Structures are given as C-alpha cells and as structure tokens.
Amino acid sequence: MIIGVDEDDYSRSVYTQQDVYDSIFFAINQYHQLKNVSLGTLGYEHDEDDGSGLKICKQQYKKGTMLPSNDTLNIDVAIETDCIRLEPQALANKKVNDLDIKNSSFFNLEFYRLIQVELSFKLKGIDLQTIHARELPDCYAFQNTITFNNKAHSGKVKIYFDSDADIQECKDWYISGSIVQKNTQYILVFDGFVIVSCFASLILCTRSIILALKLQKRFVNFFLEKYQRHVCHADRLEFINGWYVLVIISDMMTIVGSILKMEIKAKNLTSYDVCSILLGTSTLFVWVGVIRYLGYFQTYNVLILTMQASLPKVLRFCCCAGMIYLGYTFCGWIVLGPYHEKFEDLNTVAECLFSLVNGDDMFATFAQIQQKSTLVWLFSRLYLYSFISLFIYMILSLFIALITDSYDTIKKYQQNGLPVTDLHEFLKECSSIEYGKELQASVPFICCCGSHRRRQSDDSLILIN
Amino acid sequence: MIIGVDEDDYSRSVYTQQDVYDSIFFAINQYHQLKNVSLGTLGYEHDEDDGSGLKICKQQYKKGTMLPSNDTLNIDVAIETDCIRLEPQALANKKVNDLDIKNSSFFNLEFYRLIQVELSFKLKGIDLQTIHARELPDCYAFQNTITFNNKAHSGKVKIYFDSDADIQECKDWYISGSIVQKNTQYILVFDGFVIVSCFASLILCTRSIILALKLQKRFVNFFLEKYQRHVCHADRLEFINGWYVLVIISDMMTIVGSILKMEIKAKNLTSYDVCSILLGTSTLFVWVGVIRYLGYFQTYNVLILTMQASLPKVLRFCCCAGMIYLGYTFCGWIVLGPYHEKFEDLNTVAECLFSLVNGDDMFATFAQIQQKSTLVWLFSRLYLYSFISLFIYMILSLFIALITDSYDTIKKYQQNGLPVTDLHEFLKECSSIEYGKELQASVPFICCCGSHRRRQSDDSLILIN
Amino acid sequence: MIIGVDEDDYSRSVYTQQDVYDSIFFAINQYHQLKNVSLGTLGYEHDEDDGSGLKICKQQYKKGTMLPSNDTLNIDVAIETDCIRLEPQALANKKVNDLDIKNSSFFNLEFYRLIQVELSFKLKGIDLQTIHARELPDCYAFQNTITFNNKAHSGKVKIYFDSDADIQECKDWYISGSIVQKNTQYILVFDGFVIVSCFASLILCTRSIILALKLQKRFVNFFLEKYQRHVCHADRLEFINGWYVLVIISDMMTIVGSILKMEIKAKNLTSYDVCSILLGTSTLFVWVGVIRYLGYFQTYNVLILTMQASLPKVLRFCCCAGMIYLGYTFCGWIVLGPYHEKFEDLNTVAECLFSLVNGDDMFATFAQIQQKSTLVWLFSRLYLYSFISLFIYMILSLFIALITDSYDTIKKYQQNGLPVTDLHEFLKECSSIEYGKELQASVPFICCCGSHRRRQSDDSLILIN
Amino acid sequence: MIIGVDEDDYSRSVYTQQDVYDSIFFAINQYHQLKNVSLGTLGYEHDEDDGSGLKICKQQYKKGTMLPSNDTLNIDVAIETDCIRLEPQALANKKVNDLDIKNSSFFNLEFYRLIQVELSFKLKGIDLQTIHARELPDCYAFQNTITFNNKAHSGKVKIYFDSDADIQECKDWYISGSIVQKNTQYILVFDGFVIVSCFASLILCTRSIILALKLQKRFVNFFLEKYQRHVCHADRLEFINGWYVLVIISDMMTIVGSILKMEIKAKNLTSYDVCSILLGTSTLFVWVGVIRYLGYFQTYNVLILTMQASLPKVLRFCCCAGMIYLGYTFCGWIVLGPYHEKFEDLNTVAECLFSLVNGDDMFATFAQIQQKSTLVWLFSRLYLYSFISLFIYMILSLFIALITDSYDTIKKYQQNGLPVTDLHEFLKECSSIEYGKELQASVPFICCCGSHRRRQSDDSLILIN
Secondary structure, eight states: OOOEEEGGGTEEEEOBHHHHHHHHHHHHHHHHTHHHHBSSOEEEOOOTTTOOSEEEEEEEEEEEEEEGGGTEEEEEEEEEEEEEEEOHHHHHHHTOOHHHHHHSGGGOOOTTTEEEEEEEEEEEEEEGGGGGGTOOOEEEEEEEEEEEEOTTOSSOEEEEEEEEEEEEEOSEEEEESSOOOOTTHHHHHHHHHHHHHHHHHHHHHHHHHHHHHHHHHHHHHHHHHHHOOOOOHHHHHTTSOHHHHHHHHHHHHHHHHHHHHHHHHTTSOOOHHHHHHHHHHHHHHHHHHHHHHHTTSGGGGHHHHHHHHHHHHHHHHHHHHHHHHHHHHHHHHHHHGGGOGGGSSHHHHHHHHHHHHTTOOHHHHHHHSOSSSHHHHHHHHHHHHHHHIIIIIIIHHHHHHHHHHHHHHHHHHHHHOOOOOHHHHHHHTTSSHHHHHHTGGGHHHHHHHHHHHHHHHHHHHHTOO | OOOEEEGGGTEEEEOBHHHHHHHHHHHHHHHHTHHHHBSSOEEEOOOTTTOOSEEEEEEEEEEEEEEGGGTEEEEEEEEEEEEEEEOHHHHHHHTOOHHHHHHSGGGOOOTTTEEEEEEEEEEEEEEGGGGGGTOOOEEEEEEEEEEEEOTTOSSOEEEEEEEEEEEEEOSEEEEESSOOOOTTHHHHHHHHHHHHHHHHHHHHHHHHHHHHHHHHHHHHHHHHHHHOOOOOHHHHHTTSOHHHHHHHHHHHHHHHHHHHHHHHHTTSOOOHHHHHHHHHHHHHHHHHHHHHHHTTSGGGGHHHHHHHHHHHHHHHHHHHHHHHHHHHHHHHHHHHGGGOGGGSSHHHHHHHHHHHHTTOOHHHHHHHSOSSSHHHHHHHHHHHHHHHIIIIIIIHHHHHHHHHHHHHHHHHHHHHOOOOOHHHHHHHHHSSHHHHHHTGGGHHHHHHHHHHHHHHHHHHHHTOO | OOOEEEGGGTEEEEOBHHHHHHHHHHHHHHHHTHHHHBSSOEEEOOOTTTOOSEEEEEEEEEEEEEEGGGTEEEEEEEEEEEEEEEOHHHHHHHTOOHHHHHHSGGGOOOTTTEEEEEEEEEEEEEEGGGGGGTOOOEEEEEEEEEEEEOTTOSSOEEEEEEEEEEEEEOSEEEEESSOOOOTTHHHHHHHHHHHHHHHHHHHHHHHHHHHHHHHHHHHHHHHHHHHOOOOOHHHHHTTSOHHHHHHHHHHHHHHHHHHHHHHHHTTSOOOHHHHHHHHHHHHHHHHHHHHHHHTTSGGGGHHHHHHHHHHHHHHHHHHHHHHHHHHHHHHHHHHHGGGOGGGSSHHHHHHHHHHHHTTOOHHHHHHHSOSSOHHHHHHHHHHHHHHHIIIIIIIHHHHHHHHHHHHHHHHHHHHHOOOOOHHHHHHHHHSSHHHHHHTGGGHHHHHHHHHHHHHHHHHHHHTOO | OOOEEEGGGTEEEEOBHHHHHHHHHHHHHHHHTHHHHBSSOEEEOOOTTTOOSEEEEEEEEEEEEEEGGGTEEEEEEEEEEEEEEEOHHHHHHHTOOHHHHHHSGGGOOOTTTEEEEEEEEEEEEEEGGGGGGTOOOEEEEEEEEEEEEOTTOSSOEEEEEEEEEEEEEOSEEEEESSOOOOTTHHHHHHHHHHHHHHHHHHHHHHHHHHHHHHHHHHHHHHHHHHHOOOOOHHHHHTTSOHHHHHHHHHHHHHHHHHHHHHHHHTTSOOOHHHHHHHHHHHHHHHHHHHHHHHTTSGGGGHHHHHHHHHHHHHHHHHHHHHHHHHHHHHHHHHHHGGGOGGGSSHHHHHHHHHHHHTTOOHHHHHHHSOSSSHHHHHHHHHHHHHHHIIIIIIIHHHHHHHHHHHHHHHHHHHHHOOOOOHHHHHHHHHSSHHHHHHTGGGHHHHHHHHHHHHHHHHHHHHTOO
C-alpha cells in the first residue's frame, strides 16, 4: 500500500480503491480490538443520548452515471448521507464476522459519486501519570474522527485524523497504597501571591502615570499662560514614562494569565493557549523591563537608545521595503504557486521569502521548481535572483547604514549633550533665581519637578526623535 | 525491487532485467484494471483516427552481437521500431491471459541493443470539483507516456512518466439536484472593469509622458537659443517621470494578462503560465509603485533615494564581481562537475555558488565531494574556501560600504540641499524678475514650469548620481 | 511493527501490546543466540555475587482495576517489583522451549498497571584492534540495560538501551606469531617531556607576574609619596601581563591533562572527557597565545586591539540584548513548547533562537508549528517575525556599528598616539633629567622600568578602555 | 537484514553473522547470473596470466581461542590468507549447486579471528552511448573488489565496493547501418588553434614583462646616478604589470591542459582530473582578467582597487583570526571528536566551523551532540556559543570595518589624487623642461616613459598600499 504523507496538513493520502477499503477496515478492526492492541488505559464511551460505538457515515451525490470515455455526465448533485453504527459489544459478543461487514452493501463505495467517508467514535481514558506527582488522576473523553475526503475527485483520497480531548474529574476513584492528595494549595498560594504583587505594581504604576499626566497638564497650562508658547508633542510625551506603560501591560497580562491558570488547575477551563500566551508575553515584557535598570548606568543603555533613535527611521524604511516585499510575495504566489509547495499559500510565500533573506536553504528552493515549463523556470530564476540580491545586498546593507548612523548620533549626544528642547531649558533654569521668582506661586510644582529631574534627564535621551 | 529516485528530473531508475520487466507489466496491469484501481473518474479514450488502447513501442538497433568479454562488437546502428497495441476492451472481455502477453516474443527484450520502450495511452477524466463552486464540470483528455530509456546502455534504465492534459467542455451533461450555472459573468464584469481602468491609467500616463517630452524639447531649444548651451543628458531625463513608465508597463501587462485570463476562463486558451507571469509581474510593479506616494513625505523616501543613488555604483561593481563569479562558475563546472551533483550543470553551479554566498548548507556541499581523487578533493577545498571567503568577507562587505556611502551622501543632500544643475538654476530663477523679463514671450511655458516645480524637486533627488 | 524513533533521547517507541511483547522476546532471543548472531568477540559474564544471565524485572502498581468507560479507578499505587532470571547455559543446554517462556505468567503483562520492564545483562568482550598497533588487547565488561518505559501510561512505550563499559586488563592471554609489547614507554617519555616544559613555563610566568605585582606596589607607593596621587585602576592593571595569565592557565591545564592521560594509558582511570577537555582547552589557549607574537608587529595586532577595545562595550551591549533574548526564550518555551519540538526545552529554545539569528533553516521552523490552534499559530508568526527582525536587522547591525566604531578609535590611536595616563606620563619623563634627579634613590627601579618600557608601550594599546 | 549506511566513506555495514553470509552469497550469485541480471553490456573477463572468474580471499589470524567470558585469549597473530576461485563457466556448465558452495569449509568463517573477506572479479563492458555522437564505441575493463572488513573486531563488518575502470580501444568491431567515423579532427583543429593563440599571447606577455624589467633596471640606475637615491620597492613593482603575470599563468595552464585533453581524446592518457583542473583554473583566470579592461574606466575599478588596498590588512587580520580558528579547530577535534561526526576529523572540524560561521545549519550541530556525558555537553555549548559569537559578531564585523575603511581611502584618493612617490614625481616632470634638459641623453627612454604614462597612472592606483 502506497501512502503519501502531506506534511503541511498532517494528512495521509491513498491512491487506489483497494487502499481506501483497506484503510477503512483497518480502522474498524483496530477499534474493535482496542483492548488487545492499545497500551494506554482506554475504554469505549457509553453515551446514552448520542449512542455509542463506531459511527460510519458516507456522503455521496444522490445518483449519477459518469462515462469519462464519452465525456458524458449525468449527476444529481444533491448530497445524501448514509450512516451505520457498529457496536463494540455486539461485535465482541456475537462474534460478528469481519467478512459480513466487508461484504455489506454499505461498503460498496461508488467512488465517482462518493464525497467523503467519516468514521467517528468516542473513547475514554484515565491519565495515571499524575499519580507520580501525588495528584489525583484525570479522566479524559476523546472524540475521534477519521475522514476519507474525496471532495476533489482527483484520484487521491486524503485521510485526516482528528481528536478532541475533554478533561473531566474521574467519577469514582479509590487509590490506596500511599497518601494521594490534591497538594495544589501550595501552588494556589503562590499564584495568589503573584496576583497580589502584580496588582500592587499595577496600581502604583497607574498612579505614577496619572500623576505624570496631571503634571503635564499643569506644565502645558503654565507655559501657555506665562510664555504664550505651546508645548510641543515630544515634550508632552516625556512626562509619560514608557517603562511604566510596559509594566502595566505586563502586570495585567500576568493577573489574567494567573487567574486562568488557577481555573485550569481547578479543571473549570481548558484554554491552555490563551493562558500560556498571556503568561509568556508578560514574561517577555518583564525581562525587557530589566533593561530599564541597566539604563541607569550611562554606558549600558546604548542598545535601548540606539533602538529608540533608529526606530522611526527603521519603521519608515520598513514601509518602503515592505511594499517591494509585498509585491514579490503576491507575484511569487500568483506565478510560482502551482510549481512549488513553498509558494502554494500567500502566508507561506511570505515566510519563504523572509527565510531566504535570512539565509535559508536557497539551493533547495531553486532546485524544487519543476523544469517542466521553461518560461516559468526562467521566471523563477529571475524572480529569486533579483529578490535575494535586492534584499540581501541592498536592503540589509541599508539597515546597517541606518543603525550605524543612529549609533553615531547617540554617541555624539552622549559626548556633547542633547539638543535642548523647551522642557529641558525650563528644567535647567528651574532652580535658578530668575525662574524661581517668576514661579513662586507654583513652588510645590518645582519641588516635584526637581525630584523628577534626574529620571527625566535619563528618559529624555530615550525620547529623542 | 530497488528503484532509485533521481530527484532532478523526476525520473526513476531500475538496475536489473527483472525490474524492467516487472515495471512494464505493472504498468500494463494497472492500465487494464483502471476501473478497479483508480479513485478518480477516469475512462479509456476511444480515438477513431489514432486507435485506442495501450500502445507499446520498442526501439532497438537493427541487429547486433556483442561479446564484451572478447571486446567484440557487431552492430547495425539503424534503429528499428516495433509496436503492439493492447485494447482494454479486448483484455477485459476475452480475459486474455496475462501470461500470454508476458511470454510473447515482443517482450523478449535484448537489452544490449534495446534503446527504449515507450508505453503510451490516452485517458479521459471529468473534474467534478467545480460542481461545489456551482460551475459546470470540465472534461479532460490525458495523453500519457511512460518511457523506459536505455540510450546510455550503462546498466541503468531510466523511467520517465509524462502526462499532458487538454481541457475540453463536456459534450453531454445533465446535472440535477441544484441549479448549476456558469456564474462567471460576475468575474467577467470584474475583469472588464480592471481592463477599463488600466486602459484609462495607461492613456493618462502616456499623455503625461508625451507632454513631458514636448516640454523637454521646448526647454532644450529655448536653452540653446537664449544661452547657447546644450542641456545635459541628466537634465533631459528629469522631464520623464520614471514612475509613469512603471505604471505604463504595469498597465499593459495587466490588460494583456486580464484578456488572457478571460480567454482561459472561456476555455479558448490554456496558457496559464504566460497569463500568471503577466498578472504577477504587474502586481509586483503596482506594489513597487506605491512607494512613489510614500516618497512625497521627505523622510520616507530614503530607501528609494539610496537605492537609486547607489544603483549605478552597485551595477558597475556587480560587473566586476560578476567576472570573478563567472570564472568560478565555469571553473567549478569543469573541474567538480563529475564529482558533485550541484556542479553537474552550468546553471546549477551558478545557483549553488549564489546560495553558498547567501548562507546555504555549506557543510553538506563540502562533504558531498567524493574523496576518491585526492587532487580533486584538494582542489575542491581550495575552490570552496577561496570562493566563500572572497565573496562573503570581501565582496559582501564592499556592498555594505557602497550602500553606507550612498546613504551618507543622500543624508548630506537632505540636510544641505542638492548639487545644482542647469535645470534647477533655471527653475530657481524662473519666477524671479530677471528671468521673467527675458522670458515674457514664453509665459505659458513658465506657468507649466511652475506647476511642475514641486514634483520636479522631488524627482530631482531621485535622479542624482 | 511500527517503531517510532525519537531522535532527541535516542529512544524508540512502540504503540501496541503485540509490539511490546515482540520487542521483549526479540531481545531475549538475541541474547540467547549471542554466539551465533554477533560478529564481535563477546561472551556472557559469569558474576558470582550478582548472578549471571538475563535479568528481567517488571515494576507495576500493586493491584488495580480500571474501567475508563465508567471513569472508574481502583488502584493501589504501591509499586511491586517482580524479577526472573534466565540463564544462558540453562537455555542452551536444556533447550528450554521458547514458548514456555512466552506463556509464563510473568510475561502476562497488565499494561494498565505496568510501570516499566527492565532487561539487564552483562557481557564481556575482547578488543583485538589494538593488536595491529602491537599493543596488548583490552578486555571490556559491558553492563547493558534495556528499559521499556510505560510510566506515562499514554499508550506509547518508550524503549531505551543503555550500555556502560568497563575497561580491564585481560587476565589470561597468550599471543604468539609476533612480538607484542607495551610500547607505551615512548609516549610516556613524550608526556613527561610535555609536563616538564609546561612546568618550567608555568614557573617562569608566575615569577614574572609576581615581580610585576611587586613593581606595581612600589610604583603605587612611590606615586602616593611623591605626588600624593592615587594610581588609577587601569594603570595598575597594566603591570599585569594578560598573556602571562593565559600561559599560566594553559600550562596548568596541560599538566593536569597530561597526568590524566598517563593514568588513562595505564588503565587506572577512565575519565576521558575531563582529560580531553583539559588538553583541548589548553591547545586553544596555546594557539590564541601565538597572536601575542604577531602583536609585536604594529600592523598585525588590529584584531586583538579592536577586540579588546570593543569588548567592554560589546559585553555591556550583550547584557541588554541578553535580557530581550532571555525574554523571548522564556516566552517561546511557555507558549510554543507543546507545539514545536525545538521549543520543548528551555535549553533547546535558546539554541534554536541563537541558530535562527545566525541563519538557520527558518522555513522549517515556521512550518513545523502545527496549525491546529489558530491563536498559537498567529502568536508563533508574530513571535518569530519580531524576534528575527529585531535581532538580525537591529542588534546584529548594532554589533557592526560597535566594532566599526572601535576600529576607527584604534586606527586614530595608531596614527595620533594614545591618550596619556599617569603611568605613561611618568614613563615618558622617566629617563629625562628632571625626573632623574628626583628619583636618584630608586635607580634600580628606573632601569627596570626602562627595560619594561618597550613591552609596556605595546601592552598599553591593549589595555585601553 | 539491517544494513547501515555510512555516508562519509560510501560503505555499508552489517551487524550479524547471517548478514555477512547473506551478503557474500548474494554477491556470488549476482556475479554468476550477470547475463540475466545486468542491463548493461557486460561480460566476464578472460585473463590468461591472472586467471579469470571470482576470486574470494579471506584473511584471518592463524589460530586462536577466545573466551571473553573468562577474559582468556590465545591467539597467533600471524595472518594467513586463504583463497578460492569460482569460474563463471564452470558454474554455468556443470550446474554447481549453490548449496555446495555455501556448505564448503571455506565459508565456515570464524569471526573472532577473521580479519577480512575480499571478493574480486573482472568485467568487460562496451560503451555504446558514443554511437549516437557518431563516434566509435569504447571498451572498458573493470576491476571490482568487494571487501568485508572485520579488522576492528567490533561487531560491525564494513562492506566496501571499489571499481577501477580502464578504457581500451575495442579490438574487433563492425558497425553497419550508418557511417561511423572518428570525427575528432575538428576538435583537434580547435584544440590546436587554442594552443597556438595561447602560445602567441604567452610570448607577447613574456616579452612585455622582460622589457618592463629592463626599463626598471635602467630607471633604477638612472636615479642612482643622477639623484643618488635608491628607488623604493613599491616603485620597482609598478614596472611589472600584474595582469601580464596572470595572463602568462593562465596561458601556460591552457596550453598544458589542451595538450592533455588531446592525449586523453587519443586514449593515451586518463588523467582527466589534472586536465580539468588546469583548464578550469585557466578559465577562472581568463574571466578575472576581463576585469582589467573594465578597469580602464575610472569608476569601474572600485572592486579591484578596494580589494587590493584592503588585501594586506585582510591577510594580516586573517593571520590573527586564523590562530583563534586553529585553536578552536584543534580543541573541537580533541574534545568533541568522539561525540559528533562533524568533529571526527581535523579537516571536517575546520569545514564545520567555517560553515557555522557562514550560516550553516546550527541547530542540527547543537542537537547532534549526545547528551550522555553532561560535562562534554556543557563544554560543547560553551564551545559553540563562544565560537559563533566571537566569529560572527566580532570578526565578521571587523571585516566589514576593514573593507569600509579601505573603500573610504580609495574614494578619497579618487577625489584628491594619490600620495606622490618618486616615480610619479619623475613621470610628472618627465615631459617638463627642467627634467627634459637633464635627460637629453635618454630621449628614447622618455618617449617610452611617455607612452607608458597613461597605463602607469591607471596601474599606480592598483598598487597602492
């Protein structure tokens, strides 16, 4: 039996009628012999409302004759669905002959009008592994479906296996031999502690941001009244500490993630993915936040400063490069799609091109384009050579030029001081006499300003551009 | 049976006489059992003029004896071709014994004089998949050829499978159960709309180019008469907007491509490749054209400016680097060709070297060169180390130097203004009094010039070199 | 039999009960037929105290019934271990029937409570290969264990093979036909010579370092007394020659490594790994040390100078980049762990990301993430695109900026001379008259200083920053 | 039968006694059935002096008993060789029973003392493929050897197949049906033409070099007499045109290569490799030589100029980096050799590290190191991370810094003119009056100098350092 593996969608393919029959009967057989075959602690599900056992459904066009030799076609495209149900008990008890099933009219498939065959069955399992960790075992219910997909009528039947698991508490358990207990309380305490501390951090940071916004408002008004000048946007932004925003986002993610984690632990929820994405992203932000403390040392914050200084340029540059990239992506998808599996999908083309720029296996990509059509072959060479040359030799080099340029600017600022804005001018002369006199009314503001001064001068570097 | 896979030309290879016979009889067998084996809606073709069924032809040298043990050879190199035809019906009805065929004298192949065996047969198929999209099914005629190629007489017989498909409208169809209709009119309307708008864009851009050329002519004459100066080539080029040229090319491609697409839809043509290349390339150009609009923001057009500023240098540089590259390509092909599959073909060598420079799987390339000949092994090491070092460490670094240099130039221009040419000088003083007096005769020209001024000043940046 | 290969831990997996039985009996069978199967010179071990033969142990939960269909579970988690021993002689002599073993109650495994089956046996072998080198053959004792691990109760049984070898001198050997002798004395002499010369080098370098430290102390005191100035840390460090430290470490490693090597040769020790790591690292240091002599030529030491000048910056920069890297590592591990084998392990994630930055097979990494959960799929794209873009386009470019900057600094120093420190000032005027007079008391010091001067001026370059 | 493939040396491995016997008898069998199995035109060789047929030799230690269980060993290491010869005719005629051979005492191998089994046989073949090209067919004699290597006595027998081909003219041939003729005369004429033109080029270039050397001598003497100044080495080198040297080398290689090619065509020689290396390298040089003509345009020779300007720096830099590279190579070989196939061989380690730096599959290299010994595993991580970081982040970046620096220098020279040497000073004033008067005696020299001037000024750029 030749079974093709289609890696992209985890399906298998069969190409002959015999292989389809063999595959179906193999699945039925394995289902019936479950107890003797499986190494896992699996059993059949007895579901009252839905019935139990193996349900086999075939979908086919209602009727039809097709004589490809005469280009003749007579088909009723209404789809009829036909199902049978095989009980595991029945089979085990009454020793239903395997041949009986195979010869039944149901399994006399007419492939020219067959659309799909679907085998679905439910299994239950007990996960004993948790016993090692002195936790209670979990019980699972699996809803499995095997689909033989002939929708394309292309001579290839794709076989998909799909399994959905539901976690449940075991109804009836008795475990002796050692004290098994749900020692999840310690983890719960830890989770609670995490939530509480994140909440505290969240509140403090939010308070700082709010105070900063108030201060900004007062500063803007003050400037407007005294000097009849509007404070520029960049100066306004300096009041808001970007790190605090990062901490707030990270904290919120951690809190929601931890609550989800506790719910999952308590088996009320199964949204592992959402939980892991929230907790994972917050971890990323926490680590990134550590750079802030490194930034207090002048020499350490080159990375952050250069990245922030070059970010607007890089983004603008990426816009332009992205246009060309998008153009190549669409062009490759349209032209090379039918000839190369990496170009089958718009999303895959983008990944393939991105990988090629960053040093992926180029020769294989070149070689896989079928040489059947000379025109397409020539196009593919032109396409790949031009894309790679353009992106590796010109665009990547321009990135280096952009970053080197930003680094030089930052270095110059670190040596010569920053370009002075209204805010800095104000802060500089804030404690000097002249300003002092004018601003006697707003003494608390000045104090506050004084205490903020050190941090602001660090931050001011960050907010250039 | 050992069947080797030769990935480069999608052929299979067999190495023993038994395997050749088995392969031939397997193909015959599968053809006869088509109905019982195939999952697709396939049928035999009944072609009156060409006959039907499976046609098997063998080509061999007319006669010969060959005694390799005695270095003796007696051969008539005239090629004789011998064919038989196996009818599917005949076989099915009369139950022709498989053994009869196998033992027939035709299949008593004398491999020392056999050149090739060719199995050719026609099949017809109906593509039902379109029914899902509520379109009419298509009928296909497949012309298949299986070739057992022994031309090399090297002890290896290569097997090729080749299939050509012709799309046809089905002659006789009756589909009930749901309203199936050729709902292609919407797509046709859309295609028509695309063609019309591209045509409009094409005309407008062509008009702009023509007007610009006229303006250029007048400007050149004016300059020659008034100042006795010839306008330099660069200044003349500034009148032609490169973006318009891009749009024109893109539009023409889209129009031709869309017409082809409509013809393919109407099943009059099957040149998918030409159509997809035209539409794909025009898509690429459209996306690249978007950069133009980004270029209206001063800070956004760094990519385009730097690319255009560095392009002449890069091209000149590529000429030189290309010489060394070509030298290495030829050298590798000549020396390493017989020892490494990546060096078998001039075209493949170029791809392999290009991939190596851009970070391909180097170790595998190193390792695959057989260590049989120490001299070649040493040469291959010298060749690869020198090529990679030269190109990655020197030439790629020079690219970066070139681009960085161009970026610095562009940055300086953006800060200090451009170097002034005759045209700019003229445009600058165009609205000032002195020029104005002199040019009173050509007032409409000046207005035109004035309206063009803004755009030109953007473009002028682009045309620096 | 379907046997899955898990590449990461060199295990195999089986999925059905029959496969488990087959694997166990295959192992037993091969053990009994050792003499007829193996090509090596292997024999059974007769161990008095431990017994001999094949020991099979199964671990299982004490008792239990499990009805997954009813979510019912009754298990005694106390683990009972049951062993049998199969004597090779017994089997060979008495022709114990294979069937007897297979049908014994021991092999009636109840998989739902089975934890693991372990087959352990000892073999002895003689390594004849050494005879070619005219050395005595070695005898080995192998302790082999085959483990069928069902701890997860997941339906997959993992099979591990583990073999530990002990080298022993053969007890009783008689070799005729050619004079076999332990000609290891020459190697011993060579090892001894290496140790002696490394020891000499070690002593000399240590002496230099100690003298330099003394000189430094005197210099510091002298400066404090005469000029009331503290000598800065950088100036102090200049007294210690970094190369000498490298030589000392290298020498110590070589000495310890060589002693280990002699012990291994004499079959007293088997710690090959420690020995090879010591000797390998010392070789690396010796080669690096060669650069020192190249550094005596002004133009040659650009690499070392630039590396040393940029090292502090690079390290500081790596701290910051490392935070982001760590963040991505943790985030990837938490979120993508269950979906991609490269993200299963924290250590593997780090390697995978590091490899991706340096041009690894990106497309494969993209493609392998299962498309089952759209959320995770989207996250993975965002994660990979952002990580690769950030690290390749920004951080790698910043590295280039850092190094280019350092190179320019070094080049400027080489042209214009170094920035002058106290020490250099002192050394410069050391031989001039004014200083000379003041320092008459410390003439020997000045001479010493004079002789050191040339080397110091070289070193001073190295110790910038 | 489990047959392992060892990719590095094109061998196969077997692990059981049965597999060894099966492999031997399969080879014997295939040899006997050659006519019925092979697809090629092969026959047995009848060699009078050497005998014909299949020669099987086994080498084993003279006698021995080995009881690994008791660590007991009694062996006579003298090697005895035992051979039998199986005639193909004999076997075919007398229908020697296969079983007779298998049961013969010769094939009763005692593996504990067996060293190797060697099957050798000669075959003759006729290459008919040339008939298509209307050339005469070639006859080949193949000397084949199959070696079962048990030297290691490790339980694994390696099987090597080695085939040497000798090309011969067929003794006795009669080809009818079409005019077959050795139409090699055209190729001979072409080869002759190539040789003659290369010879002409060689003579002219040599003459130029000799004249240039004479001119140099006169210039040196003239300078010494008139100005009492020695001409510096760089000025002397400017007289010798490096391109001419390249052309001379290329020409000599082409001539020798073409002569070899003609000899191979005439079947007097079979040194394909030497011929292809000579012709390939000369092709490389010819293409590189084309750059010279591009260099006549000022703007085109940036690549060559920058490469030549940076070459000394790069080479000096490579010396230093090479030391660290060598250190890592040795260190990796010593420590990781037994754990990773890429580190088995000093040469392979160098290739692997070189590939890693240039973007090879890193993750696979990381992953393949067995995790058995934690110490080695830790070392390997440290080794790989440090090596890759050092080389990719620091050394590759320094390359870019070096090249960028050289490019800037070249650009400055192109804008501001070159630094002036004695020769240029002299050439500059060569045609001016003052010099002219002094040098009236050497007028022909000055003319010559004048004619050389243009070329020299181009070359002078090239020879900067």
